[in-house]
Amino acid sequence: xxxxxxxxxxxxxxxxxxxxxxxxxxxxxxxxxxxxxxxxxxxxxxxxxxxxxxxxxxxxxxxxxxxxxxxxxxxxxxxxxxxxxxxxxxxxxxxxxxxxxxxxxxxxxxxxxxxxxxxxxxxxxxxxxxxxxxxxxxxxxxxxxxxxxxxxxxxxxxxxxxxxxxxxxxxxxxxxxxxxxxxxxxxxxxxxxxxxxxxxxxxxxxxxx
Amino acid sequence: xxxxxxxxxxxxxxxxxxxxxxxxxxxxxxxxxxxxxxxxxxxxxxxxxxxxxxxxxxxxxxxxxxxxxxxxxxxxxxxxxxxxxxxxxxxxxxxxxxxxxxxxxxxxxxxxxxxxxxxxxxxxxxxxxxxxxxxxxxxxxxxxxxxxxxxxxxxxxxxxxxxxxxxxxxxxxxxxxxxxxxxxxxxxxxxxxxxxxxxxxxxxxxx
Numbered sequence: 001x002x003x004x005x006x007x008x009x010x011x012x013x014x015x016x017x018x019x020x021x022x023x024x025x026x027x028x029x030x031x032x033x034x035x036x037x038x039x040x041x042x043x044x045x046x047x048x049x050x051x052x053x054x055x056x057x058x059x060x061x062x063x064x065x066x067x068x069x070x071x072x073x074x075x076x077x078x079x080x081x082x083x084x085x086x087x088x089x090x091x092x093x094x095x096x097x098x099x100x101x102x103x104x105x106x107x108x109x110x111x112x113x114x115x116x117x118x119x120x121x122x123x124x125x126x127x128x129x130x131x132x133x134x135x136x137x138x139x140x141x142x143x144x145x146x147x148x149x150x151x152x153x154x155x156x157x158x159x160x161x162x163x164x165x166x167x168x169x170x171x172x173x174x175x176x177x178x179x180x181x182x183x184x185x186x187x188x189x190x191x192x193x194x195x196x197x198x199x200x201x202x203x204x205x206x207x208x209x
Numbered sequence: 210x211x212x213x214x215x216x217x218x219x220x221x222x223x224x225x226x227x228x229x230x231x232x233x234x235x236x237x238x239x240x241x242x243x244x245x246x247x248x249x250x251x252x253x254x255x256x257x258x259x260x261x262x263x264x265x266x267x268x269x270x271x272x273x274x275x276x277x278x279x280x281x282x283x284x285x286x287x288x289x290x291x292x293x294x295x296x297x298x299x300x301x302x303x304x305x306x307x308x309x310x311x312x313x314x315x316x317x318x319x320x321x322x323x324x325x326x327x328x329x330x331x332x333x334x335x336x337x338x339x340x341x342x343x344x345x346x347x348x349x350x351x352x353x354x355x356x357x358x359x360x361x362x363x364x365x366x367x368x369x370x371x372x373x374x375x376x377x378x379x380x381x382x383x384x385x386x387x388x389x390x391x392x393x394x395x396x397x398x399x400x401x402x403x404x405x406x407x408x409x410x411x412x413x414x415x416x
Binding site: 028030072076083087088108177183184186190 | 231232233234235236237238241242283284285286287288290291292295324326327329330331334335388389390391392393394395396397398400401402404405407408
């Protein structure tokens with residue numbers, strides 16, 4: 001019994017039910033490494049949304065032309081072309097480009113994008129694939145923003161965006177561990193535990209997970 | 210002697226000081242996906258070391274003898290490298306299938322997965338473009354031998370951490386953990402402590 005798939009449903013599912021980071025557990029690497037600065041997260045989120053949406057649209061458009069045996073190389077070539085566009089575009093903002101470093105070329109092998117191309121866009125209508133790309137991309141960006149706000153605010157005591165201090169806690173005696181490498185793992189563990197706690201409270205009859 | 214010491218520093222820095230998993234967060238998906246049991250993580254490690262070294266060698270040659278002389282490097286390096294990696298993985302898969310079916314069965318699903326392993330692409334990219342751990346790259350003059358040693362270091366660092374972590378997770382499964390921390394969250398907490406331990410290597414030999 002296939003449920004009727006609406007465009008809005010395809011869009012909204014990326015936030016909670018199939019959130020790429022917290023539920024599907026793909027694309028973790030970039031989210032942990034980037035989330036030390038809110039500013040970098042905004043650029044990274046935009047880059048991922050762009051690549052994901054465009055590659056979903058293209059792959060969905062040509063899905064009937066792709067021979068099954070060589071579909072993965074074709075997906076990768078499509079994705080790599082859009083990543084090159086992002087790479088060359090971001091090069092015009094040297095400060096951001098330097099900070100994101102190797103993560104821009106690594107969007108090619110970001111599991112989120114290949115997973116959505118392989119698992120969704122290659123068998124969905126173009127409009128659905130586009131909404132899926134937007135939704136999943138925004139879901140990724142949301143988690144990225146939550147993590148970076150927590151880490152930057154409580155790790156350094158203030159949030160700096162484009163050389164302006166947005167929020168300041170008025171002290172710089174903060175636990176620096178949050179901004180360091182272990183802090184990324186801890187922040188993600190707490191977020192993930194929060195989601196499990198919420199799900200277990202909502203469905204107390206289903207044990208474990 | 211001096212040369213050997215430089216190579217050792219490059220290897221040690223890539224493997225331990227700037228560990229690709231715990232310090233740089235590259236290739237975390239296989240780290241959490243494959244580290245459920247010791248056996249699978251060993252299979253993954255061996256395939257990654259092999260593919261990574263081959264991929265960097267070919268990418269280095271492609272960059273230095275084709276892409277850079279033709280001045281198309283900055284437009285074409287991403288598609289070129291990923292195609293090199295994908296075809297290498299396919300090639301290795303075919304060779305292993307022909308020559309050693311038991312090894313092929315043992316590696317099974319992990320071989321194709323390496324195509325999307327970020328660490329392989331990262332190592333290949335950084336062997337031609339400076340990475341973001343700049344100190345490592347000052348010692349790094351982009352010769353072929355250095356590129357291979359650097360990649361070997363990255364791959365060994367990946368394998369060591371993956372295998373240790375898999376052994377740890379087999380124990381955590383038996384431990385009494387709060388209900389909503391079971392599974393992924395506790396694995397991340399363990400990784401955090403592990404990463405904290407590896408931070409102790411920072412600054413060793415001035416790396």
